[in-house]
Amino acid sequence: MKALRVFVLGCVLMQTASLHAATAMDDAVLRFVRDRTAGIAGRVEIQVDAPDARVRPLACESLEPFLPSGSRLWGRTTVGVRCAGADSASVFVPVRIRVYGPALVAARPLAPGQVLAAEDLRLEESELTQSGILTDPAQAIGRRIAVGVNGGYPVRQELLRWQQVIAQGETVKVQVAGAGFTIIAEGTAAAHATDGQSVQVRMDSGRTVSGTARAGRLVEVRF
Secondary structure: OHHHHHHHHHHHHHHHHHHHHHHHHHHHHHHHHHHHOOOOOOEEEEEEOOOOOOOOOOOOOOEEEEOOOOOOOOEEEEEEEEEOOOOOOOEEEEEEEEEEEEEEEEOOOEOOOOEOOHHHEEEEEEEOOOOOOOOOHHHOOOOEEOOOEOOOOEOOHHHEEOOEEEOOOOEEEEEEEEOOEEEEEEEEEOOOEEOOOEEEEEEOOOOEEEEEEEOOOEEEEEO
């Protein structure tokens, strides 16, 4: 019985030490992330998750968190932890960073295929760390929305399509502008193009130029 009591006590002590080590590691990661996200504009929420259950927490006098190569403190990421001043194995702790700030949402219900105008959009606090979130109305105005969106719903990048403004084989006006001069000519578009997209035009002279497609079958070429 005495041996059993000693064994049980030893297990409890080991579990307690492991719990303290895990808490110290979580605290070190949280401080590290807070320090390095302090300059981010917006409201920041940090969630430190438990590492893989098979990984034992580090028990060190001083812990050294670090950002693994290729990682960034945004959304779901990972922070490494090692013993300071020691050549020891690292533990990688999963972290979720949520940043909230003004983002584009639908000001009213939007129909599939609708071309967006300024009055269709408003800025509202949203989680900026979500995929495809837009923060500037200029990123959406003039673009076509692919699916219907309810009012208040985020207008995401993947929902938007550029309008085709030039068709392949169509006669277009080419505006060539440089320092102190502007030349207007005509040519034939070599491909379909959306507003703001680069497109090649075969001029009547046989020369091919590249420019930026604009509404009204216009291609801007700048020197």
